[in-house]
Amino acid sequence: MAEVQLRNVRQVFRRSGGALVEAVSDVSLTIRAHEFVCVIGPSGCGKTTLLQLVAGLIPATSGQMSVDDAAIVGPSPERGLVFQRDSVFPWMRAIDNVSYGLKCRGVDKAKRLEIARSYLRRVGLGDVETSWPRELSGGMLKRVAVATVFANSPRVLLMDEPFGALDYVTKLQLHQVLLDLWGQHRQTVLFVTHDVDEAMLLADRIIVMKGGRIVDDRSIGLARPRTVESLAMPEAIAHKEVLLKHLGLGALVQQQAASP
Amino acid sequence: MMVGARAEDGMEQAPVVAPPQKPVWGAPRLPFDPLGVVGLLALMALWWALSAFRIVTPLSLPPPGAVAEAIASNFFASPYLANYHLGDGGLASNLEYSIVNVVVALFIACALGIVAGFASARFDLFRALADPLMLTAGTIPILVTAPFFLVWFGVSRSAQVALLILYDVTIVYLFAQRAATNLDSTYIAAGRTLGAGPVRLIFDVYLKGALPEVFGGIRIALAGAWGLEAFSELLGAPKGIGRVIQGMAADMDTQMIFAAVAALSIVAFVFDVAVDAAFGFLTRWRRPPRAFGG
């Protein structure tokens, strides 16, 4: 699996009024192979922009980005991306969606349908492979999206608040789906979220961004698989208290918090 | 654009299955709402009554029976029409002329309009140049150009087709541009991250995603095209339904005029229904539109 390197990355936008906005300021970061990294931060902190930069959807204003020393020049199925909004093509059936990336790479029909079928089964949607997306619920569509990305055997997995629009129960189900698929090859993951609990459940390492900069970088050493109990352990609570403070929610933390 | 009822997510561990939903179309969208047929029959009855009870003279309003008989007896061959230099093929061959013009013009206009519309959504410079042309052409009466085409192309098929292409293109362009602009950028980004090159993006994402809205525009263009074709023929054409009307009007044969207009309107309606069904099938992946009633 792949190592992602960012060096002095800077991203500037011009708003329609003409003002310049620095969404990402001088970010340098190394994500080691097989690492599951969560980036959290308040709205507008630049975490989504950072993800889009690594995905190759937008070019950086300045700085270098590379995956295993190969520069990032544009989007690629090697850096699979799961979006927050519905990205499953409504005009293709579920199985055609999952096999689309393989089709773009020229894999022949029988093989790609077989791969797609197996991934749909892995996410629990084996029975709806010929359904139109309009027949599927939000959670099911998200499973299709996850299956699609994994079917392309990415070396890096990028996730942009993928479960943000889902209800609580569906979100937790999707966590299990994701961890199950990830467990097989342990791709390098960059997962953006504003949900601290989600980050604690999923990540080996949590990066906090604010105002376009990285303000904290913590290793989460909790053992997997993580449960409600593991999140209640003192070291987990300590992490969470610091993270909440970063997000400006210090009022939720008791004043006598243990130092990280 | 993603509105509509969704199936519920199922159990915790077992595979989640949702029963496929049948699309729910509101009553007015089906062409054969029984009440609508009643309404149509009521109108027909009113028409019959107006002429049967001599409220209006038969010269002004020929009774529906006479009109139907005129269509039937003049449909495939008509010595009557042949006398007016309208060909030996009766109403049918004149209808065919008009239909061919409408369809050919629509095809050409779709090709031009979709390409231009998509290009204008993608390239700002192109849009800055094409928009003023297309949008003003959309607001001015296209009809004004009809006599010009008559002068430049003479009394020929080209005059009709040119006018129709002009009319259809402005509509299709607008709808194609709107469809491409409204397409959720997430789909395009998803296509790119899945490895789709520019050609695949255009065909697999842009075109497929924009199809419903473009189809709506095509239907609208088609609806207006029939009247425009008839008018262009009224101005000057070798044959066609409008030409038939012109000949009949000169002799005040209202029965035949009604027959010609009725024949054309039936053709127009049938085309509309068929095209709506075909488009509905091709875009059967759509979420059904919200149906309001009450």
Place this chain on the structure above:
Amino acid sequence: MKLATTHRLAGCAVTAGLAALWQIASILIPYESAPGEPMVPGWQIVATHTFLALSDYWAGGFGVAAVAQGGARTYAGAALAVLSNSWDTSLRLFTGLLLGGAVGLTCGLAVSWSIWSRRFVALPAQILRTFPMMALIPMFQLWFGATFLGTTLFVAFAVGSIFFTGAVNAVGNIPDIYVDYARTQGANRIQIYRSVILPAMFPELRSSILLSLGMAWTAVIAAEFLGAQTGLGQIIVSSQYFGYVDRMFLVALFLLLYAAITYALFERASRRLTEWMPREAATRERLVAP
């Protein structure tokens, strides 16, 4: 530069470009449809020879003699010809528009009073959508004559059908929740109509208004093409008969100018009616290299 100004400048540039293209075409295409009558007249010809020729269509009066009776072609005659024919065309247009709008709207509202009557007219309304309206012009001219009444009534009929179907659709698309809300507050049918249905249907009606304006222009010009004695459309067609493309061009320009002006005025006026609608403020972010 703001997007709106760019678009306006582009619009002017395109218009200027088209005018220039026309001039170039007039030089490159020297064909004449009749001796002395170029097929593609340059702007210098249009402004002088062509405009003067329009005085042919002045029937005499106001101290300016008719050309047909031996008078000379004068700018005054031409101006009077343009004015009187513009007046004729506009009168037919606006009378038909008002009449058709009023009748179509009231019928549409009456029909959409109850869902049953709406379903009754659904099929006829769908047939009306694809109906070849302009094929009926000869009928209207046979019924009511080829000048004012026939033309105006045809315009009214065309506009009326647009308003009718537009009103029925607009009422049908009002979300149930507004009506239910009013009902829970105790409103009776008339009150619901006045306070919910009418205001809520305005935005959709706006597009019907703009559509019907376009249709009105099309209808009046079409009717004049096919047999009027006066009016701008009539001038175009009688010029076409003789191949006077330059006159067709100039009069067409007048028509397009009028149509564009009325369209802009209508758009502005109807916008105020729908001011309460929430508008999407689109902000576009652009990338800029440092």
